[in-house]
Amino acid sequence: MPQVTSSISEELNQLLNELAEETGIPKSSLIAEYIRRGVYQDVHSQAQVRQFQKNKPR
Structure with missing residues (x-):
């Protein structure tokens, strides 16, 4: 394990x-x-930001 x-x-x-x-x-x-939780939380948050940006009206 790393x-x-x-x-x-x-x-x-x-x-x-x-x-x-x-x-x-x-x-x-x-x-x-705690590292595992933080990484998964950040990945989830970034996915939400990308989804919002993708669906944002232009």
Whole structure:
């Protein structure tokens, strides 16, 4: 499986640590899920924009 490296703020790191501890879900799994959600949401939003532009009266 491909891997990526990124830097995050201390605040975000702390929030992820707390969430991982509370849920028992590894931090890397949480991060992967949040990335997946964000990418799919952005792809969906872009598709809606393209559809709107395609159907916009001229």
